[in-house]
Structure formats: C-alpha cells, structure tokens
Amino acid sequence: MNVLCGMTFAFLVHPRADLRQDMARLAKPLGLVPTIVYDHALRRLPLAPLRFASVGLNGREVGRLILVPFGARHLLTDRRTGARKVAQAVDLAAATGADIVGLGGLTSPVTNGGRQLARRTDIGITNGNAFTAATVHRQVRALLRTASAGRIAVVGATGSVGSAVTRLLARDGLGADLLLVARDRSRLDPLTSAVGARSATDLAAIAACDVVVLLTAAADALIGAEHLGRGAVVLDATQPRNTGPDLLRRRPDVRVLDGGVVDVPGLMLRGGSIGLPPGQAFACLAETMLLSLSGHRGHFSLGRPTLEQVDRMVEIADRFRDQGFRPAAPSSFGRPIAPSACVAPAAASGLTGVAA
Incomplete structure (x- = not known):
C-alpha cells in the first residue's frame, strides 16, 4: 500500500456545450435557467472563478475543482478573455493552498497547452495530456x-x-x-x-x-x-x-x-459533478492527482507531452495501482x-x- 503524499492539487473545469446542464451540476435549480441567459452572463459579466467541489480519495480530501466561468464556445472564440479567466482560476488555486493545478477541458488549448502559464513559480502546472495519451x-x-x-x-x-x-x-x-x-x-x-x-x-x-x-x-x-x-x-x-x-x-x-476515462474506486467529489459516476475520473484529472500523490513539484506537462513524460506517468500510475488509475470499463x-x-x-x- 502506497503512503499518500501530503500535497494538495486543484483542477480547472468549465461549462461545456450544454450550459444549462453543466450549471445544474452546481445546484439543481440552476438547470431551470435558459441557456441563453447563461451564454449572456458568461460573456458579459465579470464573473470570478469559484471552488466547485472538493476531491476525496478513500475518505481524505486531496484536492479541489475550480470552475472557470467561461463556456466551451466562449473559450474557443475569445481566447484572450479565456486565457485571462484561466489565469485568475490558477490564482485562486494557489491562494487556496494547492501545490499543483491541472488544466481541464479547453483551459489547456486556450493557454497553449499551459505554456502561457510556464513563468509561474508559485504553483506547478500540468495540462494532463501525458496520462490522457497513455x-x-x-x-x-x-x-x-x-x-x-x-x-x-x-x-x-x-x-x-x-x-x-x-x-x-x-x-x-x-x-x-x-x-x-x-x-x-x-x-x-x-x-x-x-x-x-x-x-x-x-x-x-x-x-x-x-x-x-x-x-x-x-x-x-x-x-x-x-x-x-x-x-x-x-x-x-x-x-x-x-x-x-x-x-x-x-x-x-x-x-x-x-x-x-479511468477508474479510481476511492474517488468521491463533494459539492459538484463532472458528469462521471463515483469512482471514475477523466485522465487529465487523474494525471493531476497522480502528480500530487507522488509528491511532484513544479510544472510537468506543458504543450505537447514527450514520450518520456507519458512513460513517466505510466510509472507513477503503476506505483498507485492499488488506488486504480487504469482505463475504465x-x-x-x-x-x-x-x-x-x-x-x-x-x-x-x-x-x-x-x-x-
């Protein structure tokens, strides 16, 4: 059994194509608001990133999800604003004590695979793409x-x-x-x-x-x-x-x-959902978790991952095989x-x- 490191992580998420459905994951009543209202609000209002959910592993909190208040289409059509909102979410991750932050969904491509954040020294960055590729x-x-x-x-x-x-x-x-x-x-x-x-x-x-x-x-x-x-x-x-x-x-x-998608049987989200059943995670989230659990410091996968980085993530996943981290059924x-x-x-x- 591996001894889990005391580091914590944050992982960035954002509303996807169906804004109403995704906002309902914050609170069910939000699913009653028409999509056009969310589209206007996300584009026009100076909304700040917020803590979306806590991430638990075997009953212990190991990280948190942070919501970037910009939809998928917004991130692709207004990349400058999207990159600024991602940077604000990374600021929140660092302020709440995270040691490393993963870029979920389109928060990675809008920041050039995280390269635009490479100068940060207060928190490690990974785009999650090495373990996703594996x-x-x-x-x-x-x-x-x-x-x-x-x-x-x-x-x-x-x-x-x-x-x-x-x-x-x-x-x-x-x-x-x-x-x-x-x-x-x-x-x-x-x-x-x-x-x-x-x-x-x-x-x-x-x-x-x-x-x-x-x-x-x-x-x-x-x-x-x-x-x-x-x-x-x-x-x-x-x-x-x-x-x-x-x-x-x-x-x-x-x-x-x-x-x-990978199996992590002891994984539990509290306060929100990423659209997967308990015990499953997207591989980009799993990469962030694995780096945190292994005690990795600093940046990891920025831009296009090398095969050495992919192989390294496979090695780390093998170390924590008792926690899962294998492709889901x-x-x-x-x-x-x-x-x-x-x-x-x-x-x-x-x-x-x-x-x-």
Whole structure:
C-alpha cells in the first residue's frame, strides 16, 4: 500500500456545450435557467472563478475543482478573455493552498497547452495530456485486440494528446496503419513523415478506417453519420465531446466509446459533478492527482507531452495501482457496455471499411 503524499492539487473545469446542464451540476435549480441567459452572463459579466467541489480519495480530501466561468464556445472564440479567466482560476488555486493545478477541458488549448502559464513559480502546472495519451493508447490497443481492426484514424493528430498518441502507436510498429487527420498541413506533414503514416485534412477520409480516435479541441459534435465507414468504432476522448447520441440513432452499425476515462474506486467529489459516476475520473484529472500523490513539484506537462513524460506517468500510475488509475470499463455516452459490444455489428459481420 502506497503512503499518500501530503500535497494538495486543484483542477480547472468549465461549462461545456450544454450550459444549462453543466450549471445544474452546481445546484439543481440552476438547470431551470435558459441557456441563453447563461451564454449572456458568461460573456458579459465579470464573473470570478469559484471552488466547485472538493476531491476525496478513500475518505481524505486531496484536492479541489475550480470552475472557470467561461463556456466551451466562449473559450474557443475569445481566447484572450479565456486565457485571462484561466489565469485568475490558477490564482485562486494557489491562494487556496494547492501545490499543483491541472488544466481541464479547453483551459489547456486556450493557454497553449499551459505554456502561457510556464513563468509561474508559485504553483506547478500540468495540462494532463501525458496520462490522457497513455490512457487512450491503452484503449486503442485493447480495441485492436477485440475488433481485429487494421486501419486507425487519429482526428486531431497534431494536437497535444493526438501527437503523443500517434507517436505511441508508431512506437508499437503501427505507423503504416495510421491515417492522421488535422487542418494544419505545416504541422501535419512533418508528423506524418516522422511516423510513416498517411494523412488527410478532410474528415471524409476517415470513412476508410476501422477505428476512429477523436482528440480535437472543439465545442460541438464534429463527427457525423456521413463521415464513418460501415462498422466503424469511434473512441471519443474529447471534452466537450465531438460526437452526439443521435449518431447511434442514425448509424446503428457503428459503436461510439468513451475515451480517456479511468477508474479510481476511492474517488468521491463533494459539492459538484463532472458528469462521471463515483469512482471514475477523466485522465487529465487523474494525471493531476497522480502528480500530487507522488509528491511532484513544479510544472510537468506543458504543450505537447514527450514520450518520456507519458512513460513517466505510466510509472507513477503503476506505483498507485492499488488506488486504480487504469482505463475504465467500456462505456458509450456514460452507459456501461460489455467488452464484446465494443465491436460494431457490421464489423463482426466482416463489413468493416465499407463506406456508408
């Protein structure tokens, strides 16, 4: 049994695509306020960050969640204001005694993966992307064993998590099986050449792939029924999600799995919710917890994580394996599913890769 370090952490969260639903996590009556009211308030009012929930592990408080009062669309469309609000939330984290703070959701990309906060010496910063990449990598490998699929699309391949997952899969010898999808050719082409993959800037190209890994920074659903090949399995590791439940209604031949979620059985949030059941955490939150539990001081993952940082997070997670920190059992839009159900019906019938 590991002896837990006495450090504390903070983790930044923000309202996602459905503002009313997310605000209701603060207090149920807030769910009665129309979304348009929240949209106006978050954009116009000088709202300060606030402590959202305490994080307990095995009955002991180890950290806290801090709410950045800016929605997902706001963060992407007004990055200057978003970065300022994130900095204010980091100020609050430091003032409340946190030793390290993790950047959840879009608070990471809006601060260039935390690089804009690198000069801070009063608190450590991590974007959580090293352990997220490690977790998604393990989930992809499990899918490949289950589905016997050979073609893998990484959407958002040049991003912080996407580039790390790409390099991990290439290290496994799967470079030739990868289709890397991103908008910026100046970043995409060097990564493609480095790992020996194929590339595309158009989402239509993913129709030829068996497994689609979503790792983009967007405020809304990005992948539609028209983008996927028959029998595709989608691993959505984005927050906010890049898929919607209507995708399954329109395409019953595909599977959409939740990515980047880990089991931490002793975890309990008090005062708020992040949309996961007790005992589960997003991998970016888990990275912040693990660094705190291990006694790490200073910054960790800023910008794009190196493979050395990914491997380091795997080592730390192994040290605390008695606390969990392993990929959660398969689920789809929060609903548990059997591992055998991870294979789409069409895939099981040998129809993978046939464009819909």
